[in-house]
Amino acid sequence: MRLLVLGGTRFLGRAIVDEAIRRGYDVTTFSRGLSGEPRPGAEALHGDRTNSADLLRLAERDFDLVIDTSVIAPRHVAASARLLAPRIRHYTYVSTLSVYDGFGEVPVSEESPVLDGPPDADGSVEELGYGELKAGSEQAVAQELPGRHLIARPGFILGPHENIGRLPWWLTRIARGGTVLAPGDPGQQIRATDARDLAAWLVDNTRRGIPGVVNVPGAEGTTLGELLTDCGDVTGPGPDGPLQLRWVPDQVLLAAGVEPWSELPLWAPGIPELAAVWDVTGDRALRTGLRYRPLSDTVRDTWTWLRRDAAARGGPGTFERRPGIGLDPDKEQEILASLDPQADG
Ligand SMILES: NC(=O)c1ccc[n+]([C@@H]2O[C@H](COP(=O)([O-])OP(=O)(O)OC[C@H]3O[C@@H](n4cnc5c(N)ncnc54)[C@H](OP(=O)(O)O)[C@@H]3O)[C@@H](O)[C@H]2O)c1
Structure with missing residues (x-):
């Protein structure tokens, strides 16, 4: 072929x-x-x-x-x-x-x-x-x-060699450890597709010659909380100490001017523009053979790639991150400092 x-x-x-x-x-x-x-x-x-x-x-x-x-x-x-x-x-x-x-x-x-x-x-x-x-x-x-x-x-494509830098940014931030600003609600549903699963499906269905349009929105059933916890599990404790996710309400982040989706990747607060962002029909992809691996595998393999990349270059990971992806460390600290220390994180 x-x-x-x-x-x-x-x-x-x-x-x-x-x-x-x-x-x-x-x-x-x-x-x-x-x-x-x-x-x-x-x-x-x-x-x-x-x-x-x-x-x-x-x-x-x-x-x-x-x-x-x-x-x-x-x-x-x-x-x-x-x-x-x-x-x-x-x-x-x-x-x-x-x-x-x-x-x-x-x-x-x-x-x-x-x-x-x-x-x-x-x-x-x-x-x-x-x-x-x-x-x-x-x-x-x-x-x-x-x-x-x-x-x-x-929809979202993640995995090793990701060039947009969404998961690489989360992994790199969480690897530093300490108190990490986590956006919104840990129970927020998210969906993403590993590039390798999409690739296998694309190669298969191109060979089979299936015609038409197919959405590939990612598997259902994963939450942002699980994703960030998985990131912490693979990176382990960082130089700033054990990971503590501090969940900050949507309204606080929006008031601070944090850009949903990009500045904190995969964060989709309850605003009209993103109200239905995860509400996408994906049955056709499943019927035509798409098999989504667990997101925890994607997280593990992306971290392995980032570390290998860093080792190969003798310095910090060098994934290309698009402008606007990831929260500036000073802005994160400012927001964390503005929170009521007694409030639940
Ligand atoms: N990332 C996501 O979450 C996401 C979500 C939904 C859809 N998508 C879609 O998924 C696809 C992602 O693709 P990818 O970037 O990962 O694919 P890729 O095939 O790995 O990279 C893009 C390729 O295009 C080549 N290219 C760019 N401009 C070219 C030109 N003028 N002439 C010839 N070649 C050119 C680049 O090589 P050179 O630069 O060397 O030319 C590179 O090989 C895109 O279609 C994107 O819209 C992505």
């Missing part, structure tokens, strides 16, 4: 490449070479998808399957899909739950309306909007390969 991964060198794409190689596929990646090289065993083609001359390199090749993890303008996704359509059997595009109109505010299923993103739109994420860019890209793939495309819409 010849699989082309458009991308494949950073996080989810890397897990896809690993999974496909493990299954004995011939794997080729296409990337600019800026985010690193593909895994051993994969063939690397280099080029920029936004450059039509570079893209033409793919016209010299035949593949059976394509998985596209890109976050580029719909018109470039359309160009790749058009070029590859006569040369492949099935094209899978990794999209996002953010394509739903009102995602976060209202419950969504695969039938819910999506944002208006034209398939020929050009521009950056900042110009088009993330949800619109992904919605337009979905349309572009659907137009070029009708009936031969799968659109996966994941």
